[in-house]
Amino acid sequence: xxxxxxxxxxxxxxxxxxxxxxxxxxxxxxxxxxxxxxxxxxxxxxxxxxxxxxxxxxxxxxxxxxxxxxxxxxxxxxxxxxxxxxxxxxxxxxxxxxxxxxxxxxxxxxxxxxxxxxxxxxxxxxxxxxxxxxxxxxxxxxxxxxxxxxxxxxxxxxxxxxxxxxxxxxxxxxxxxxxxxxxxxxxxxxxxxxxxxxxxxxxxxxxxxxxxxxxxxxxxxxxxxxxxxxxxxxxxxxxxxxxxxxxxxxxxxxxxxxxxxxxxxxxxxxxxxxxxxxxxxxxxxxxxxxxxxxxxxxxxxxxxxxxxxxxxxxxxxxxxxxxxxxxxxxxxxxxxxxxxxxxxxxxxxxxxxxxxxxxxxxxxxxxxxxxxxxxxxxxxxxxxxxxxxxxxxxxxxxxxxxxxxxxxx
Amino acid sequence: xxxxxxxxxxxxxxxxxxxxxxxxxxxxxxxxxxxxxxxxxxxxxxxxxxxxxxxxxxxxxxxxxxxxxxxxxxxxxxx
Numbered sequence: 001x002x003x004x005x006x007x008x009x010x011x012x013x014x015x016x017x018x019x020x021x022x023x024x025x026x027x028x029x030x031x032x033x034x035x036x037x038x039x040x041x042x043x044x045x046x047x048x049x050x051x052x053x054x055x056x057x058x059x060x061x062x063x064x065x066x067x068x069x070x071x072x073x074x075x076x077x078x079x080x081x082x083x084x085x086x087x088x089x090x091x092x093x094x095x096x097x098x099x100x101x102x103x104x105x106x107x108x109x110x111x112x113x114x115x116x117x118x119x120x121x122x123x124x125x126x127x128x129x130x131x132x133x134x135x136x137x138x139x140x141x142x143x144x145x146x147x148x149x150x151x152x153x154x155x156x157x158x159x160x161x162x163x164x165x166x167x168x169x170x171x172x173x174x175x176x177x178x179x180x181x182x183x184x185x186x187x188x189x190x191x192x193x194x195x196x197x198x199x200x201x202x203x204x205x206x207x208x209x210x211x212x213x214x215x216x217x218x219x220x221x222x223x224x225x226x227x228x229x230x231x232x233x234x235x236x237x238x239x240x241x242x243x244x245x246x247x248x249x250x251x252x253x254x255x256x257x258x259x260x261x262x263x264x265x266x267x268x269x270x271x272x273x274x275x276x277x278x279x280x281x282x283x284x285x286x287x288x289x290x291x292x293x294x295x296x297x298x299x300x301x302x303x304x305x306x307x308x309x310x311x312x313x314x315x316x317x318x319x320x321x322x323x324x325x326x327x328x329x330x331x332x333x334x335x336x337x338x339x340x341x342x343x344x345x346x347x348x349x350x351x352x353x354x355x356x357x358x359x360x361x362x363x364x365x366x367x368x369x370x371x372x373x374x375x376x377x378x379x380x381x382x383x384x385x386x387x388x389x390x391x392x393x394x395x396x397x398x399x400x401x402x403x404x405x406x407x408x409x
Numbered sequence: 410x411x412x413x414x415x416x417x418x419x420x421x422x423x424x425x426x427x428x429x430x431x432x433x434x435x436x437x438x439x440x441x442x443x444x445x446x447x448x449x450x451x452x453x454x455x456x457x458x459x460x461x462x463x464x465x466x467x468x469x470x471x472x473x474x475x476x477x478x479x480x481x482x483x484x485x486x487x488x
Binding site: 060064065066067068069070125129130131132136 | 428447
């Protein structure tokens with residue numbers, strides 16, 4: 001499909017997720033269909049005792065010991081992913097024209113690990129023992145600031161907060177900064193690391209989490225009849241966006257294109273999705289219209305597919321009504337769990353890799369589709385094919401829906 | 410004094426990630442990469458570690474490691 005003048009090129013990817021550290025590890029793991037969920041030693045005695053963690057990596061070695069301790073983990077993950085994405089794009093601090101480079105990242109819960117630790121210190125030792133770094137480590141916006149500092153980006157920087165759609169919203173917002181001419185390059189994506197006792201207690205109390213303690217590896221099972229909630233996860237996904245012409249002119253490899261973005265609000269309930277799926281459908285329709293493409297053009301969907309009973313039933317309804325059984329649908333959350341604000345960005349990266357490799361990763365743990373779910377869901381192993389046009393759909397608490405149309409290079 | 414110096418050096422390496430080879434008596438906080446926020450964190454950490462009253466204002470960028478050891482010594486003795 002020929003690029004339009006509105007398309008924005010993706011020239012770099014960075015992934016730090018439960019499926020691995022780095023693009024290659026991630027792609028192998030999501031194609032394996034083996035869930036990353038496991039018992040989590042940091043959650044003994046917590047409301048749930050399993051999660052999807054990023055595999056151990058040496059933050060001191062990657063970020064430098066002087067820097068690593070000053071950052072909450074949600075910022076550490078984003079900086080490591082941003083560095084990979086810039087290197088993947090063939091860019092670095094010395095070659096970037098700082099004022100023309102923006103940073104737009106999605107996050108929802110900020111530095112909750114730091115916040116909870118320091119709250120403990122406040123209660124135990126008093127206010128004069130609380131760390132002066134508490135606020136700059138915990139604020140959600142700081143991750144955009146830290147990534148800007150790390151790579152010398154001095155154009156616009158901001159954090160988008162649309163809960164579990166934040167990463168998708170960030171990429172759409174970044175795309176607009178390129179289209180408007182405000183930026184030449186935007187580092188866009190999402191990050192989250194909020195696997196803390198208070199956050200997980202809250203999520204558990206509202207009934208959002210899987211309770212499959214005896215078999216964590218089978219707990220994240222999007223669209224399956226036996227799904228019972230999502231598995232909480234951490235991670236970061238970053239894309240480097242630039243104009244197609246600029247990417248071609250500098251000889252960059254184009255991994256794919258962001259061709260459309262749409263968003264909507266359910267205006268229905270604080271956390272429960274509109275069960276009709278009308279909100280999701282509006283976002284998808286808007287994204288396709290923005291791309292100038294029709295429903296019959298879509299051959300792959302990376303769904304939000306959280307593995308909660310409500311989301312997956314609602315989303316399947318919306319996707320089927322709009323796209324029927326044509327596209328090959330997957331939810332990679334079966335492998336990664338739900339990385340909340342990072343999910344849309346990580347899944348946009350997986351969508352780009354699916355187009356590039358001509359393979360849609362399977363939905364891990366999906367054995368039998370739930371009642372009324374009539375989508376063509378990919379199960380077992382990756383499904384090979386020539387995929388040109390894909391949709392990455394995300395939804396979040398608050399009724400936020402966001403969708404990207406992503407096309408092959 | 411030497412024990413204060415040893416404890417301080419160990420703390421600056423363990424908590425603040427500064428290699429021990431850089432922690433020389435004449436090194437200033439600025440040279441050790443302590444910006445205003447990190448200096449404030451150092452003040453809180455020293456209060457915890459040495460049980461002394463010390464504030465960010467006591468830790469200007471030009472303060473050397475030797476000067477900080479001396480300051481801590483006087484406060485520990487005074488306490």
